[in-house]
Amino acid sequence: AKERGRNMYNFFSQEMNVKAHERMELETSLRAALERDEFFVEFQPIVTARTCKVVAAEALVRWNHPEQGRIMPDSFIPLAEETNLIVTLGDWVLRTVCRKMKQWADSGVPPLRVSVNVSGMQFRQANFVDDVAKIIGETGVDPRLLELELTETSLMEHADATVKSLFRLKELEVGIALDDFGSGYSSLTYLKNFPIDRVKIDRSFIKDVCETPDDKAIVEAIIALAMSLNLYIIAEGVETPEQVAFLQARNCDEIQGFHFYRPLSEEKLLELLKSL
Ligand code: C2E
Ligand code: CA
Ligand code: CA
Ligand code: CA
Numbered sequence: 001a002k003e004r005g006r007n008m009y010n011f012f013s014q015e016m017n018v019k020a021h022e023r024m025e026l027e028t029s030l031r032a033a034l035e036r037d038e039f040f041v042e043f044q045p046i047v048t049a050r051t052c053k054v055v056a057a058e059a060l061v062r063w064n065h066p067e068q069g070r071i072m073p074d075s076f077i078p079l080a081e082e083t084n085l086i087v088t089l090g091d092w093v094l095r096t097v098c099r100k101m102k103q104w105a106d107s108g109v110p111p112l113r114v115s116v117n118v119s120g121m122q123f124r125q126a127n128f129v130d131d132v133a134k135i136i137g138e139t140g141v142d143p144r145l146l147e148l149e150l151t152e153t154s155l156m157e158h159a160d161a162t163v164k165s166l167f168r169l170k171e172l173e174v175g176i177a178l179d180d181f182g183s184g185y186s187s188l189t190y191l192k193n194f195p196i197d198r199v200k201i202d203r204s205f206i207k208d209v210c211e212t213p214d215d216k217a218i219v220e221a222i223i224a225l226a227m228s229l230n231l232y233i234i235a236e237g238v239e240t241p242e243q244v245a246f247l248q249a250r251n252c253d254e255i256q257g258f259h260f261y262r263p264l265s266e267e268k269l270l271e272l273l274k275s276l
Contacts, residue, residue, distance in 0.1 A: 029065075030076060034088055035061050038064050041096055042263035043114070043270065044058045046234060046256040049248050051083050054276060056113035056215040058149070058256065059097045060263050061089070062257070068110045090122040091131060098146065100266060105142065109273055115147035115177055120154025124161075136172060147175035147198070153184040155194065163193060170195045177234070182222060191229060198254075199226045203237025223250050 033039060043057040063071040080086040094116050101114055122128060136143050148169065155162050155178070166176060177198040178191070182205055189201075201222050211216045217233070226233040234249050238257030247255060263273065 020113075023079065026076070026079055027085070030080060030083075030085050030089075033063060033065070034085070034092065038066070038087065040064055041093060041100075042265060043269045044104055044256060044263040045261040045269070046254050047260050049235075049244070049252045052255075052260065054112070054261075054272065055254065056115065056147070057269060058115045058263075059093065059117070061117075071227050077119070081119050084121070086119045086121050087125055090117075090119055091135075093117075094132070095135050095139065098135050098141040101141045101145060102139050104270070109270060110276075111142070111145055112273065113145050113147055113175070115149050115175070117149045117179065118154075118267065120151065120157065123150055123154050123165065124158065129165050129172070132169065132174065136174075143173040144175075147177050149177045149179040149200070151179045151184065152181060156184070156190065159190065166195050180236075182218060186196050191225075196231060198232040198234055200234045200236050200256075201252075203257075206235050206237045206243060210240070210246055216246075219246075220250060223252055227251070 008084050040062055041059050042062060043059055045054045046056040046058065048054060061073050061077075063076055065071050077086070080089050089099075093152060097114055097116050101112075105111065118128075125131070132148075135141075137144070150160050155166075169176060175197045175269050176195065177200055178194075178196050179200050181199045182201045183202040201219060201220070205215050205218050205222075207215070208217050223233055232253045234254040234256055235243075238247065238255045238259050240259060243257075244255060244259060261272075
């Protein structure tokens, strides 16, 4: 038994070494990828529930890996978050999106609200708001078209500092959306005190909203709450006409999901906007 215990120990520690090694490699290649400009951004259109007209888009980062091809954010954002690289990557995404938005405006593309994901670690940097102000100033983007998506979890930590930062962001005239709403621990009190413009209902509640009474009740409650707090509401992950009808009947404001659009390249997005 002792022998087996030792073998198990060896097995696990080797396993852990492999994991740690893989992580270090991924971290190194993430850092190199930033330097080599291997990241790019796609845009998923968001429509009004009432008229299904495109009113906004969410910017989503991808990694064009030299050997593995396109890598989706769920495979590298969590690691980037652990290693602080998320701050550099997040800064890159925000700057890139703002630069593009300014180019679109200059070439006569109709104004479109674009939201950018901000990770908790990025938001908690002492100079985050200053960096946003700097990027807005340097790119010349219209801040009223820019929205930052923050998850409820990242807002709930360090609530005092959070409220200050959010009000400073509002002074810059950027919009603030609460992402993945309902998936973390939310407090209605906080929601009331935060200067939030929009709430995005997490995809997990939308998925079975037409079949599962609990999800239905939750989505209805979130919409009612948002309405009473004068918040706009976006439903994410909408894939079926039944889900669309459900949300329309409950006066949800906006819809994002594969039923209408998948994330698009910048080129495809501009084609779409011109065709509207
Ligand atoms: P998220 O912020 O919740 O973004 C929405 C995700 O849901 C996107 O996945 C989008 O492609 C996917 N989605 C949209 N509609 C549907 C649908 O109808 N069905 C299904 N099954 N999925 C749908 P994506 O692009 O893989 O991004 C995953 C997550 O990675 C994002 O979730 C966000 O948390 C993170 N992420 C993406 N870009 C950035 C970024 O620039 N910065 C940070 N910090 N995180 C990012
Ligand atoms: Ca998001
Ligand atoms: Ca989300
Ligand atoms: Ca998510």
